[in-house]
Amino acid sequence: MPLPCSIELDSPGLGWSTLAPCRTLERMYVSEVGDSGSSAYERLIGADRVSGRLYTDPAVFERELERIHHRGWMFVGHESEVAAPGEFVTRRLGRQPVLLTRDDTGAVRLWSNRCPHRGATVCALDRGQTRFFRCPYHAWTFDNAGALVALPGEEGFGPTFDRATHGLAPVPRMDTYRGFVFGSWSHEGQTLAEHLGSARDLIDRVCDVSPVGEISLRAGWLRHRIGANWKMAAENVCDFYHPPITHASSGLMGGVPPDYFSDAYGGVTRDLGGGHGEVDYRQTQGGPRTGLGPHGFIFPNLFIEASSIFVIHPVNVAEMTHLQTPITWVGLPEKMQRPQSRRFATAFGAAGVIEPDDAATWERMQLGLQAGEPEWVVLERGVQFDHTREGRPLDEIVMRGFWRHYRSLMTDEAAAK
Known part of the structure; x- marks a missing residue:
């Protein structure tokens, strides 16, 4: 019988088939599989206990970001926070900055808080009310519906440049339930109703x-x-x-x-x-x-x-x-x-x-x-x-x-x- 603080490892890819103390080989194993798709998590999560490595291993954390915080639904904010046209709040969806707004038509929208030009965040305030967001780097300016409406020296970008394709990027999926706003970076997956x-x-x-x-x-x-x-x-x-x-x-x-x-x-x-x-x-x-x-x-x-x-x-x-x-x-x-x-x-x-x-x-x-x-x-x-x-x-x-x-x-x- 394996000892309580040991895990039996059998990975042909790593050449292991032994009983290893959790603190040594098992730590290496989790780091190896944190982003590689191994079934090690089934070994590390038991019916009534979990491995402490799940709280401390950076590779596990990176996999969580991908599998949970980016693919799934996360709470972002509440419609009451952007009650009037032009109101906005800045939040994070996983580790990525987002911008929750209500545009001039009254629609609630969720954007990546990132200028499509060179990547700077277009809004640094926690909340406010405005018709426009201006990037501090090159002054690309977007309305509260995400459209690029102005930029300096536009003629220098040539005749094929199209403002319509350079607006703020919407978060792929946004949905609400009784005013609670949720977002997901994944283009597909469970509906919000299924998630809740x-x-x-x-x-x-x-x-x-x-x-x-x-x-x-x-x-x-x-x-x-x-x-x-x-x-x-x-x-x-x-x-x-x-x-x-x-x-x-x-x-x-x-x-x-x-x-x-x-x-x-x-x-x-x-x-x-x-x-x-x-x-x-x-x-x-x-x-x-x-x-x-x-x-x-x-x-x-x-x-x-x-x-x-x-x-x-x-x-x-x-x-x-x-x-x-x-x-x-x-x-x-x-x-x-x-x-x-x-x-x-x-x-x-x-x-x-x-x-x-x-x-x-x-x-x-x-x-x-x-x-x-x-x-x-x-x-x-x-x-x-x-x-x-x-x-x-x-x-x-x-x-x-x-x-x-x-x-x-x-x-x-x-x-x-």
């Missing part, structure tokens, strides 16, 4: 807190640069096992009941498929929980946290940007909205008490995983409930569902589809 699947219910529930079924995200975004792999934030979303410890002082300050983060309090953790999941507290020992949105994750980068929205942007294998903004529910009386805005400021604002706890913990995890031994990150809590895809609030069911979907995307089988 049953996770559409998370968006429905957060919108339906509003009496008119609409939310607004115009308060601005806080950005945190964190020295940890992006998947740590994704896993943390539905990890209710850590708050009683990591956020002990924060919870007491916020008036959270002592047994709130416990299996006894009630609620359900649920794997929604497709890498999505939630902790559902609508039914607890204290009765139905009302007045807040859901607590759920939409793969790979969107977290709906009751009264706020979080977005995860990968930077490199050991760094991410974490964005947060409070939700405003359209038509909700101010006396009901104000406590939720105050809650966001206390927990996640510039002087918030929750985000620093998580960020510090993720960075400690990233540092610890550099050690290489022991090899495995253990996700065993509640594994006996996996066949139902539902468990107790503190169980790690959503994390295991995340990794099952991740494995399907990172293997050759997913590429063939």
Whole structure:
């Protein structure tokens, strides 16, 4: 029997057929296959544990960018952020800069934030309102529908130069659901409806807190640069096992009941498929929980946290940007909205008490995983409930569902589809 911290390798291409310690040959193996299409990911992702190399190997990260962040759908922004013609926000889709705009006809558009001439970003502001975007390098100028409308010395480009073929490049696919805007660099693949699947219910529930079924995200975004792999934030979303410890002082300050983060309090953790999941507290020992949105994750980068929205942007294998903004529910009386805005400021604002706890913990995890031994990150809590895809609030069911979907995307089988 192989030792728990060893992996049996059998690769004719590399000439290996031996039992190798994970820290040595297996590390080389992952680096070799990170971008070559090997099935090593099936070895590195088990039913109740994953290899620490998946958080630290640069080759794995590059493969993630291709297979997940570029081929799949990612949350970009919300239509309310570009409510009026000419409004724009700049974001990232994977590691690539994009420009979300509303043109003069009222259409929402998503562009590559890159001048087609020499590649400079055409907009450096986080948000604003304008009819034109002017590249700072050679002053190529584009309207908010992406068309090239002016450039200096146009006659020098010759008689065959055609402005119509030199506009901003649209992101190949953009789609929306109830105001949430998603984009994909792939020209083909799942529709947004197929990608969201049953996770559409998370968006429905957060919108339906509003009496008119609409939310607004115009308060601005806080950005945190964190020295940890992006998947740590994704896993943390539905990890209710850590708050009683990591956020002990924060919870007491916020008036959270002592047994709130416990299996006894009630609620359900649920794997929604497709890498999505939630902790559902609508039914607890204290009765139905009302007045807040859901607590759920939409793969790979969107977290709906009751009264706020979080977005995860990968930077490199050991760094991410974490964005947060409070939700405003359209038509909700101010006396009901104000406590939720105050809650966001206390927990996640510039002087918030929750985000620093998580960020510090993720960075400690990233540092610890550099050690290489022991090899495995253990996700065993509640594994006996996996066949139902539902468990107790503190169980790690959503994390295991995340990794099952991740494995399907990172293997050759997913590429063939």
